[in-house]
Amino acid sequence: MAASNIEVWQLGTVVEVEKIATDVQRVVLEPSLPRKAEPGSHIDVMVRIDGTEDRRSYSIVESSEDGTRLAISVLKAPLSRGGSVFIHSLLPGDELEITQPLQNFPLRVGAGRYILLAGGIGITAMINMARVLKNIRADYTFVYAGRSRAVMAYLEELQEVHGENLVVHVDDEGTPLDVHSLVDSATEDTELYMCGPIRLMDAVRRTWTARGLSYPNLRYETFGNSGWHDPEEFIVKVPRLGLEVPVGKGRSMLEALEDAGADMMFDCRKGECGLCEVRVLKLEGTIDHRDVFYSARQKNATEKMACCVSRAVTSPTGLASEASASGPAVVTIEVS
Amino acid sequence: MTVVRTQSSTTNKVLGYPLNVWYVAAWDKELTRKPMSRKVAGRPLALYRTEDGKAVALADACWHRLAPLSMGKTLGKDQIQCPYHGIVYNSAGRCVSMPAQETINPSATVPSFPVVERHRYVWVWLGDPTQADPELVPDMHQLDSKEWAGDGETIHAPCNFQLVLDNLMDLTHEEFIHSSSIGQEELSESDFVVTHDDGTVTVSRWMFNIEAPPFWLKNMRDKFPGFEGRVDRWQIITFRSPSVINIDVGVAKAGTGAFEGDRSQGVNGFVMNAITPESDKSCHYFWAFMRNYRLDSQLITTQLRDGVHGVFGEDEAMLAAQQAAIDANPDYEFYNLNIDAGGMWVRRLIERQLEAEGRLVPVA
Numbered sequence: 001m002a003a004s005n006i007e008v009w010q011l012g013t014v015v016e017v018e019k020i021a022t023d024v025q026r027v028v029l030e031p032s033l034p035r036k037a038e039p040g041s042h043i044d045v046m047v048r049i050d051g052t053e054d055r056r057s058y059s060i061v062e063s064s065e066d067g068t069r070l071a072i073s074v075l076k077a078p079l080s081r082g083g084s085v086f087i088h089s090l091l092p093g094d095e096l097e098i099t100q101p102l103q104n105f106p107l108r109v110g111a112g113r114y115i116l117l118a119g120g121i122g123i124t125a126m127i128n129m130a131r132v133l134k135n136i137r138a139d140y141t142f143v144y145a146g147r148s149r150a151v152m153a154y155l156e157e158l159q160e161v162h163g164e165n166l167v168v169h170v171d172d173e174g175t176p177l178d179v180h181s182l183v184d185s186a187t188e189d190t191e192l193y194m195c196g197p198i199r200l201m202d203a204v205r206r207t208w209t210a211r212g213l214s215y216p217n218l219r220y221e222t223f224g225n226s227g228w229h230d231p232e233e234f235i236v237k238v239p240r241l242g243l244e245v246p247v248g249k250g251r252s253m254l255e256a257l258e259d260a261g262a263d264m265m266f267d268c269r270k271g272e273c274g275l276c277e278v279r280v281l282k283l284e285g286t287i288d289h290r291d292v293f294y295s296a297r298q299k300n301a302t303e304k305m306a307c308c309v310s311r312a313v314t315s316p317t318g319l320a321s322e323a324s325a326s327g328p329a330v331v332t333i334e335v336s
Numbered sequence: 337m338t339v340v341r342t343q344s345s346t347t348n349k350v351l352g353y354p355l356n357v358w359y360v361a362a363w364d365k366e367l368t369r370k371p372m373s374r375k376v377a378g379r380p381l382a383l384y385r386t387e388d389g390k391a392v393a394l395a396d397a398c399w400h401r402l403a404p405l406s407m408g409k410t411l412g413k414d415q416i417q418c419p420y421h422g423i424v425y426n427s428a429g430r431c432v433s434m435p436a437q438e439t440i441n442p443s444a445t446v447p448s449f450p451v452v453e454r455h456r457y458v459w460v461w462l463g464d465p466t467q468a469d470p471e472l473v474p475d476m477h478q479l480d481s482k483e484w485a486g487d488g489e490t491i492h493a494p495c496n497f498q499l500v501l502d503n504l505m506d507l508t509h510e511e512f513i514h515s516s517s518i519g520q521e522e523l524s525e526s527d528f529v530v531t532h533d534d535g536t537v538t539v540s541r542w543m544f545n546i547e548a549p550p551f552w553l554k555n556m557r558d559k560f561p562g563f564e565g566r567v568d569r570w571q572i573i574t575f576r577s578p579s580v581i582n583i584d585v586g587v588a589k590a591g592t593g594a595f596e597g598d599r600s601q602g603v604n605g606f607v608m609n610a611i612t613p614e615s616d617k618s619c620h621y622f623w624a625f626m627r628n629y630r631l632d633s634q635l636i637t638t639q640l641r642d643g644v645h646g647v648f649g650e651d652e653a654m655l656a657a658q659q660a661a662i663d664a665n666p667d668y669e670f671y672n673l674n675i676d677a678g679g680m681w682v683r684r685l686i687e688r689q690l691e692a693e694g695r696l697v698p699v700a
Binding site for chain 1: 426428432438440447450465
């Protein structure tokens with residue numbers, strides 16, 4: 001059925017919460033306007049952070065046939081913007097505003113072969129797809145990579161369901177994922193669906209392109225929440241508007257500019273559409289481009305950035321602990 | 337949990353249409369490298385062929401601003417370009433080129449629907465694609481079998497598809513609507529037998545030792561030059577849920593054993609009907625008349641097609657008028673007669689399918 005992206009907001013009642021891996025909380029919701037969730041779909045959730053409401057997207061991991069129960073599983077990411085901490089605070093009986101299932105990552109039935117690739121908590125986007133591929137007896141390999149077994153949610157049940165179709169890579173067991181051999185296993189009629197950290201997805205994307213495989217057969221979803229660097233607080237300046245605004249670790253540059261009264265244009269808020277583009281006039285530090293709108297060439301040029309997801313940092317390695325002691329990064333921009 | 341109560345019954349004037357089924361979207365000859373637009377089961381489709389000749393059905397609305405892709409052009413091996421801003425999609429509905437940017441938005445897709453070409457028709461599946469098993473395409477093998485010859489056309493009928501199904505499941509109307517060609521009074525005088533199972537309904541009617549009406553007399557004389565005399569006539573109507581009706585029709589020299597199974601002294605035709613809902617109040621009615629005699633005569637093929645064209649034109653006028661009367665009299669109900677048994681079983685089967693899809697909602 002055609003994917004729907006019409007937002008219908010409804011109430012979701014928390015009926016179960018359960019810790020299913022280190023820092024991963026599974027939350028089962030009963031929506032007030034149930035609708036069946038297609039594989040690849042997600043819900044948007046209004047989260048409360050420091051008393052203000054904000055919106056986050058979470059993949060639907062499980063859904064009953066009639067859509068009356070659905071589950072999301074969320075990794076607590078203390079360094080990120082705070083949505084996950086809110087989700088981890090939920091208790092049975094709590095009510096929150098959620099959308100009906102939204103679809104940006106549809107699974108196409110009919111490919112010759114499938115590879116599903118999940119990195120870490122990205123597993124949440126792939127579980128429903130894998131279930132459908134198994135049910136229709138598709139030719140599929142389900143690859144699940146993580147740092148250690150303790151943080152890999154759903155691992156045991158996936159092994160039970162998918163048997164030999166599931167290939168597991170665990171960094172601390174010395175069996176890390178080798179992106180090159182994974183992509184080498186793809187044929188011309190293989191569709192690869194992936195969800196995971198930006199480094200993994202970028203490596204797959206580059207290898208996929210280098211191998212000359214069909215780019216539209218590479219499917220991925222990003223909610224714009226993964227970066228090359230840990231988030232640092234930085235300063236954004238807009239000389240024309242006379243603004244100098246600190247961007248906290250838990251806020252996006254777009255949000256900080258909006259908070260300061262700038263009239264900003266944007267749409268997707270996840271680094272896909274390019275509408276929130278700002279021009280970089282001056283930079284002290286490095287830009288952590290977290291979008292998928294700009295090409296590598298454009299990112300290296302550091303002339304523009306997608307302010308909904310991308311940030312400025314000082315750390316040369318990406319680790320927050322190695323951020324420059326001499327002060328935060330400063331990016332001076334012009335807005336549309 | 338909210339429980340939405342729906343009401344429906346076989347006496348609804350018009351029914352909704354199931355989605356987890358194969359519908360005929362077009363004749364195979366209609367699909368070319370130039371995209372065409374056709375709405376099937378409420379969904380506008382862009383239909384075209386790839387360079388390799390594979391049939392493609394995409395939603396006829398660009399992901400960007402919903403401009404109809406069918407107004408665009410095909411490119412490369414399997415692509416189609418939106419006519420408005422030049423966004424290009426492949427046959428799977430994935431964006432392969434986006435203007436004025438160096439990357440492709442990963443969300444940029446248009447729905448692509450499963451397609452099967454079989455029996456000279458292009459079938460599409462608009463429901464859950466995981467259930468789109470090509471084995472579920474209804475048998476219409478007479479359309480492309482060596483033992484049958486014939487041709488057909490498409491009628492764009494301004495009525496709910498159920499009204500066409502009703503029309504074909506009860507052929508007593510032939511006596512009144514088609515009096516100059518295939519109608520005769522024995523139709524409403526003769527008995528008929530109705531049977532059904534989970535997916536089919538069959539209505540059989542035999543008329544023995546009657547005068548052949550003009551259409552059938554001509555056909556008999558094509559096979560038996562100079563034929564005079566009385567005939568046994570049959571109509572065996574088979575509905576395959578939810579949109580196909582094949583009608584085994586013919587006449588044979590009276591008393592030569594056609595009813596018992598020997599049709600050698602007669603002429604046999606199959607009317608192949610596929611009725612595809614377009615909207616609640618319109619449908620695409622694909623039909624063909626196939627015969628199993630004088631297979632090499634293009635003249636007879638054309639004569640039969642044109643003859644049936646005339647007959648079905650009479651139905652079309654009535655169906656349009658019936659839908660208009662339904663719309664003009666929303667407070668009047670349908671009543672049913674014994675002759676409606678076939679059509680009522682059709683409604684029951686469609687209703688069950690709608691229920692299984694959780695979509696049992698009256699449309700009128």
